[in-house]
Amino acid sequence: MSxxxxxxxxxxxxxxxxxxxxxxxxxxxxxxxxxxxxxxxxSGVKKIQFRRLLLLxxxxxxxxxxxxxxxxxxxxALFKGKKDNTTVAKKVLLEQVTSSPWNxxxxxxxxxxxxxxxxxxxxxxxxxxxFSTIQLTAWKFWPIVGWINHQYVPLQFRVLFGSFIASCWSxxxxxxxxxxxxxxx
Numbered sequence: 001m002s003x004x005x006x007x008x009x010x011x012x013x014x015x016x017x018x019x020x021x022x023x024x025x026x027x028x029x030x031x032x033x034x035x036x037x038x039x040x041x042x043s044g045v046k047k048i049q050f051r052r053l054l055l056l057x058x059x060x061x062x063x064x065x066x067x068x069x070x071x072x073x074x075x076x077a078l079f080k081g082k083k084d085n086t087t088v089a090k091k092v093l094l095e096q097v098t099s100s101p102w103n104x105x106x107x108x109x110x111x112x113x114x115x116x117x118x119x120x121x122x123x124x125x126x127x128x129x130x131f132s133t134i135q136l137t138a139w140k141f142w143p144i145v146g147w148i149n150h151q152y153v154p155l156q157f158r159v160l161f162g163s164f165i166a167s168c169w170s171x172x173x174x175x176x177x178x179x180x181x182x183x184x185x
Contacts, residue, residue: 016156024069024159029061035167042171055115060163063106068159071099076155083151092146100142104134141169 015023036056040048075095079087105127112123145165153161 020156021066021069024163025061025065027160028065028068028163029057029059031163031167032060032064032170033057035170039171052115059107059110059114063110064163064166065159067099067103068162071095072155072158075150081155088147088150091150092143095146095150096139096143100138101135104138105131108134 012023033053033056036053037048040053075091078094079091108127108131109123112118112126113120118126145162149158149161
């Protein structure tokens with residue numbers, strides 16, 4: 001690792017230790033912005049839509065990072081930091097039946113209402129139409145991520161790990177949506 005990368009990582013760790021919530025919020029926002037910029041470019045956008053990018057960064061910073069911070073602290077407190085297979089399975093199950101549907105619903109609503117500026121009636125219809133498909137797809141992928149996160153990732157890095165994977169997941173979903181549009185064209 002280069003000296004610059006080592007120094008940046010050291011400074012990140014200092015901030016994470018001194019200001020965990022703020023650091024995780026900023027990290028989630030930056031990763032959401034990077035993910036959206038990549039997704040926009042992959043989807044063929046000629047000029048980055050900065051309003052969309054900033055609104056997704058806002059979502060990551062104001063909701064994604066803080067929610068994950070407190071959720072992981074709660075899970076650790078509920079299960080007393082245990083990492084045996086049974087406990088990890090319980091954590092993953094609890095996460096998948098509570099925060100996963102909630103996060104998908106909230107993101108779909110935010111994206112429709114705030115990012116796209118659509119009226120609630122249209123957003124409600126789209127969420128009703130697409131939610132179950134999105135949630136079922138999420139349940140095929142995120143339990144594996146949750147298992148790795150709860151079993152192997154230290155508590156202070158779980159939001160970073162989850163945000164990074166979520167960024168990759170967003171790019172994948174954008175590619176999938178784009179290929180569906182191309183097939184229907």
